[in-house]
Amino acid sequence: MxxxxxxxHQPVSATLQANLxxxxxxxxxxxxxxxxxxxxxxxxxxxxxxxxxxxxxxxxxxxxxxxxxxxxxxxxxxxxxxxxxxxxxxxxxxxxxxxxxxxxxxxxxxxxxxxxxxxxxxxxxxxxxxxxxxxxxxxxxDEVVVANCGDSRAVLCSGGVPVPLSSDHKPDRPDEKERVEAARGNIINWNGWRVEGVLATSRCLGNHYLKPYVTPDPEVTIYKRKESDDFLILATDGLWDVVSNEIACEVVRRCLNEQITRPLPGESGADEAASMLAELAIAKGSKDNISIIIIQLD
CATH class of the missing domain: 3.60.40.10 (PPM-type phosphatase domain)
Incomplete structure (x- = not known):
């Protein structure tokens, strides 16, 4: 059966070769x-x-x-x-x-x-x-569900326009600062804003000695898909510290359209775009680890 x-599809002929x-x-x-x-x-x-x-x-x-x-x-x-x-x-x-x-x-x-x-x-x-x-x-x-806890970021490009799907949990973010201080914690500017002068994010997994000021609770965003959605960028702050949402989306868009470079054999346009963003972050002076995922949504 x-x-x-x-x-x-049109029939495709196949030849068995020694290097199968x-x-x-x-x-x-x-x-x-x-x-x-x-x-x-x-x-x-x-x-x-x-x-x-x-x-x-x-x-x-x-x-x-x-x-x-x-x-x-x-x-x-x-x-x-x-x-x-x-x-x-x-x-x-x-x-x-x-x-x-x-x-x-x-x-x-x-x-x-x-x-x-x-x-x-x-x-x-x-x-x-x-x-x-x-x-x-x-x-x-029909949906993109994003759960974020920390300062990594999800950015969706829809019709060429960047749409942030997460908000960085920085200690000086007004609502996060209010939450930390309500728990009797302190936000101190020590080489950047930090919880108790130590942690540069107001939410994370771990760092139990900073509880209850620092929470592991994520913020969840549910985004309804549109026909115009192009791709999604997930990356750690090693990218976002030095590259804006707009520039990141433009670089990925050009890579996927092969306007910057063509992928190497075995690589996809998304692979090439992720590599290009990492190289750009390093060139712009990023001093942190850099992890990037590009997801095409078409």
Whole structure:
């Protein structure tokens, strides 16, 4: 039994070469079959599978193998799913479609031994059902949830405009200063504003000797996605101490559009953008550690 593709593409010829081991591939991670099912014999039926990224930059295919008896109590299920514009639909189908087929087969049977049910009807209902499931599952892409505790920062670029999704927990931030002082703590300017003259952030995990002035409670922002959202930058203050939100977004935008440089083989535009921002921070005199993640939202 073979489930149809999610998206059809032009056929691609493949040539097996001696250096196949240099290709990125997986024979289990994209399958719903338990370990050991790959290449197993199913009542005289031998099967094996592989899923390769090939020359693409991302992996959007998925494979599903349900062992004998998992579908309708007696059938073996095989499916390949060709994702389009992302892997989400392919992954959802590889996890659920064979279960949907199993349920519908059992529903159509008049008796446990019955094999005269309408396969076309079963498959039609399953594919329509999965189409609805995929549509509903996209709700998880509608929000970006940011939890921040400290002075790292999340900045989203939407339509070319930076949108801060977190606010740095600096001791001199008016509401943070008020909170610390209400707990009988002090904000002291000692080579920069610090809680009790020690800690340069008003919230963090650890530093228990500064409680209750310093809290581990995060501030949570829930952002509703828009069509114009481009990418998200998550970075520690080693970047933000010397690079503004606007400059950071402009550098990333140009890297993703390949206006500054082209990614090296094996790198994505997001990799290149993160490296470029780190180099910029160092060039501008950052004296702190620098960690950066770029997430494309298209």
């Amino acid at each position: 073979l489930a149809g593709e999610l998206e059809s 081991d240099s290709c990125q591939c997986s024979s289990e991670s994209s399958s719903s079959a338990p370990k050991g099912e790959t290449g197993a014999a199913a009542e005289g039926l031998n099967f094996g599978h592989i899923s390769m990224m090939g020359r693409r930059r991302v992996m959007e295919d998925a494979v599903s193998v349900a062992p004998p008896g998992k579908v309708g109590g007696e059938y073996v299920f095989f499916a390949v799913y060709d994702g389009h514009g992302g892997c989400m639909a392919a992954e959802i189908c590889s996890e659920r479609l064979h279960k949907c087929v199993d349920e519908n087969v059992e529903k159509e049977k008049k008796s446990p031994e019955d094999k005269s049910f309408n396969w076309e009807k079963v498959m039609m209902e399953c594919f329509r059902s999965m189409d609805e499931v995929v549509a509903k599952d996209k709700s998880g892409d």
